[in-house]
Amino acid sequence: MKTFILLGFLLFMACFCFAQDTEAIKKVLDDQRLAWNRGDVESYMQGYWKSDSLMFIGHAAPVYGWRETLERYKKAYPDKSAMGELTFDILQIKVLDSSNAFVLGGWHLKREKDAPGGYFTLWFRKINGEWKIVCDHTS
Numbered sequence: 001m002k003t004f005i006l007l008g009f010l011l012f013m014a015c016f017c018f019a020q021d022t023e024a025i026k027k028v029l030d031d032q033r034l035a036w037n038r039g040d041v042e043s044y045m046q047g048y049w050k051s052d053s054l055m056f057i058g059h060a061a062p063v064y065g066w067r068e069t070l071e072r073y074k075k076a077y078p079d080k081s082a083m084g085e086l087t088f089d090i091l092q093i094k095v096l097d098s099s100n101a102f103v104l105g106g107w108h109l110k111r112e113k114d115a116p117g118g119y120f121t122l123w124f125r126k127i128n129g130e131w132k133i134v135c136d137h138t139s
Contacts, residue, residue: 025131045066047133056072106118107119119139120136
């Protein structure tokens with residue numbers, strides 16, 4: 001009986017922790033959305049791992065490194081009108097363990113002359129107690 005109580009407690013704690021992690025990941029994405037919609041690419045990039053090992057895969061070849069990813073964003077979106085207004089549709093967040101999570105979602109931009117969008121998969125890793133994107137594949 002004690003074993004079942006202990007197992008139940010551990011299961012409850014694991015679910016509770018994963019729920020907290022899911023909310024923390026949603027906050028990172030919401031902070032990014034708000035920064036983007038202010039036209040603040042530097043703040044948007046705070047959701048990414050500030051490392052040369054960060055990987056971003058878009059429509060062209062992979063980009064490695066935080067600084068290189070920032071420069072890619074600045075080149076592709078030089079001003080607020082090019083950035084438009086960003087929204088996300090989060091389709092799935094899977095916390096894989098205490099330090100890794102997978103996110104699948106859609107992105108949409110509303111701009112004056114068009115409304116591009118696509119999908120993304122993100123690998124989040126908990127680094128120094130904070131969830132950061134370590135790999136972003138966006139189409």
